[in-house]
Amino acid sequence: MSMSKSKPRLACVVCLALVCAVALISVCALLLVRMHRGCEENGKFLHAAVAADSLTCSDIGRDILLEGGSAVDAAISALLCTSLINPQSMGIGGGSIFTIMNKDGDVSVINSRETVPKSFPANLLDKCPTSITLGQVGAQWIGVPGELRGYQYAHSRFGKLPWARLFQPSIKLARKGFPVPEYFSNLLKYPTITKLVQSTSLCQLFCREDKTVIGPGDTLRYPKLADTLEMIAEKGPDAFYTGKIAEDLIQDVKAEGGSLSLEDLSSFKVRVDEALSVPLGDFTMHFPPPPFGGTLLSFILNVMQGFGLSPPYVKGEERKLTLHRYIETLKFANGQKKNIRDPLHSQYRADHLMDSGFADHIRSMISSSGTHPISYYNVTPSTDRFGTTHVSVLASDGSAVSVTSTINHIFGSGIYSPKTGIILNNEVADFCGRADSVSAGEQPPSSMSPVIIHSKHREKVLVIGGSGGSQIITGIATAIMNKLWLGMNLEDAIHDKVVFVSSDNSVLVERGFNESMKKAMQSFGHDVKDNQFSFNVVNGIMKEHGCITAVSDARKKGEASGY
Numbered sequence: 001m002s003m004s005k006s007k008p009r010l011a012c013v014v015c016l017a018l019v020c021a022v023a024l025i026s027v028c029a030l031l032l033v034r035m036h037r038g039c040e041e042n043g044k045f046l047h048a049a050v051a052a053d054s055l056t057c058s059d060i061g062r063d064i065l066l067e068g069g070s071a072v073d074a075a076i077s078a079l080l081c082t083s084l085i086n087p088q089s090m091g092i093g094g095g096s097i098f099t100i101m102n103k104d105g106d107v108s109v110i111n112s113r114e115t116v117p118k119s120f121p122a123n124l125l126d127k128c129p130t131s132i133t134l135g136q137v138g139a140q141w142i143g144v145p146g147e148l149r150g151y152q153y154a155h156s157r158f159g160k161l162p163w164a165r166l167f168q169p170s171i172k173l174a175r176k177g178f179p180v181p182e183y184f185s186n187l188l189k190y191p192t193i194t195k196l197v198q199s200t201s202l203c204q205l206f207c208r209e210d211k212t213v214i215g216p217g218d219t220l221r222y223p224k225l226a227d228t229l230e231m232i233a234e235k236g237p238d239a240f241y242t243g244k245i246a247e248d249l250i251q252d253v254k255a256e257g258g259s260l261s262l263e264d265l266s267s268f269k270v271r272v273d274e275a276l277s278v279p280l281g282d283f284t285m286h287f288p289p290p291p292f293g294g295t296l297l298s299f300i301l302n303v304m305q306g307f308g309l310s311p312p313y314v315k316g317e318e319r320k321l322t323l324h325r326y327i328e329t330l331k332f333a334n335g336q337k338k339n340i341r342d343p344l345h346s347q348y349r350a351d352h353l354m355d356s357g358f359a360d361h362i363r364s365m366i367s368s369s370g371t372h373p374i375s376y377y378n379v380t381p382s383t384d385r386f387g388t389t390h391v392s393v394l395a396s397d398g399s400a401v402s403v404t405s406t407i408n409h410i411f412g413s414g415i416y417s418p419k420t421g422i423i424l425n426n427e428v429a430d431f432c433g434r435a436d437s438v439s440a441g442e443q444p445p446s447s448m449s450p451v452i453i454h455s456k457h458r459e460k461v462l463v464i465g466g467s468g469g470s471q472i473i474t475g476i477a478t479a480i481m482n483k484l485w486l487g488m489n490l491e492d493a494i495h496d497k498v499v500f501v502s503s504d505n506s507v508l509v510e511r512g513f514n515e516s517m518k519k520a521m522q523s524f525g526h527d528v529k530d531n532q533f534s535f536n537v538v539n540g541i542m543k544e545h546g547c548i549t550a551v552s553d554a555r556k557k558g559e560a561s562g563y
Contacts (some may be wrong), residue, residue: 180487
């Protein structure tokens with residue numbers, strides 16, 4: 001073949017290849033545009049999202065992401081904001097637990113939960129209440145706050161924006177003030193909470209001049225806390241743990257009869273762990289080790305997974321049987337709570353809760369026809385509790401943060417530090433009904449379960465966690481089963497009415513729960529009651545099919561944000 005003939009043919013081949021390439025690029029671009037349009041039309045996000053307890057705080061986290069901040073940066077900013085919008089739930093006087101997945105899929109845990117002070121009353125556990133309670137007030141229950149040390153460590157490893165930048169939105173909010181949020185206003189109307197505020201130093205912050213509790217139409221300001229946050233933003237967390245803030249805080253705690261000391265603050269150390277991981281069908285779930293609730297959550301899901309759940313299980317008679325089996329599983333989970341203890345201070349271990357053989361054994365003990373006495377489940381009587389907040393973040397690079405933070409019960413210890421503007425936790429109260437003794441430096445058992453779940457190649461990612469004290473695990477388990485196995489979208493999965501099995505194995509159903517299902521559970525022999533305190537709140541983010549869905553639980557008037 002001559003060169004003169006081969007050149008035109010080669011040119012034709014090149015032209016054809018270019019045409020095909022352009023066509024392929026055009027098709028891909030068209031599909032991408034359609035996918036983007038589909039995401040936006042369905043209220044989903046394309047790049048990143050934040051799900052906090054309020055739109056204000058979700059927006060602050062989103063803005064941090066838009067500035068080039070990391071998932072950790074966004075989570076810290078959203079948490080600082082939440083300490084103002086929902087001060088009954090968390091704050092820098094408490095502690096937190098981060099589950100963090102980097103862009104490569106490696107998952108780690110940063111644990112800065114409160115610890116028992118070096119000095120505490122020898123008979124402290126004798127003062128524990130014997131029935132359900134909204135709070136245990138008093139300085140004797142204050143644990144060493146770890147919140148800011150957790151932020152510091154997480155930011156040093158994963159932060160991108162300057163430390164001070166993360167504080168700016170909340171300092172502005174605290175100083176300028178904002179209308180009392182609807183959820184917070186409604187919470188303050190509970191007679192027990194009104195009494196708590198009016199009878200403690202909290203009244204300095206949440207009462208009007210005539211000592212009535214604030215409500216709609218009032219402005220909420222935190223001038224002292226704004227000063228404290230400014231100092232921490234400028235000088236770093238050491239200002240809280242060893243500086244003037246520490247001295248002022250300890251003086252206020254001592255004035256309330258507490259034993260928290262400057263040594264307790266200066267010696268606090270963050271714990272860093274590898275996340276525990278368990279298979280969950282086609283997914284892997286990552287969560288913090290004890291003394292947190294992830295092992296109990298994994299146990300519940302492992303047992304339920306063995307029943308082969310799928311969308312048909314939410315219909316007709318199958319729905320009734322599935323709910324009965326779930327309630328039975330929760331009763332067995334109650335029987336395992338005593339094994340959730342600080343591994344550095346206790347001989348109790350919870351490894352068996354992640355063992356599929358143990359789940360198989362428990363599943364075999366679940367009858368399809370009825371229930372059993374409390375002794376059958378090896379339950380130790382304890383008290384149920386409420387509180388906490390959760391933030392979920394998914395960044396554009398695929399990194400994610402699931403973080404739960406708390407001052408424990410609603411308004412923690414009920415101790416407000418007027419010199420610093422900080423509300424103190426009552427974390428030591430979590431040993432009540434769960435331990436016979438405590439030791440200095442020990443972290444209390446907890447239901448907090450910030451988890452990250454993903455498919456093999458992370459095409460699908462679920463960042464989820466909850467608040468509500470003892471109801472945390474139930475709320476998260478319900479949402480995960482609904483989303484991954486029962487075919488619900490994330491919003492419906494989270495908003496579904498929750499069943500909670502209390503510490504005495506009573507079945508407490510959320511207001512508005514289906515009446516026929518209540519009767520069906522009674523026919524199985526369950527002691528079904530209406531839940532007077534449905535504080536379970538779940539915030540989650542799901543990435544699948546190229547779209548991101550973010551849901552903040554409507555129970556707390558929350559709303560997610562993203563872009």
